[in-house]
Amino acid sequence: MEAVAYSNFRQNLKQYMKQVNEDADALIVTAKDAEDTVVVLSKREYDSLQESLRILSNSYLMEKIRRGDTQFRKKQFQTHDLLEVKEDD
Structure with a gap:
């Protein structure tokens, strides 16, 4: 499972959405505060x-x-x- 920083995710949202759908693999979006980290699938x-x-x-x-x-x-x-x-x- 790949991880990406929130700022990079935001800047490349369309690309990451396409990747998640094509790869059928979840993506971890990290934030400065670990409590704000999310998983996108x-x-x-x-x-x-x-x-x-x-x-x-x-x-x-x-x-x-x-x-x-x-x-x-x-x-x-x-x-x-x-x-x-x-x-x-």
Whole structure:
């Protein structure tokens, strides 16, 4: 994760915003006062983190994931061909 000083970030805001979106990596923006340091990340990455937190905090869903993972490791699963869906013209 790259770090940049606030003044440099401000002067090159457009470039850093583009970089954060293209690299899918967060950027640390440092300030003189460490309490004012922030992390900048793309909306896509933010949304992904939020969804991960929602899933991890849902005990019912996590249990289903763990059960499926156990079944997969024990090869207790079935495979199916994908269905082709024809779109109406």
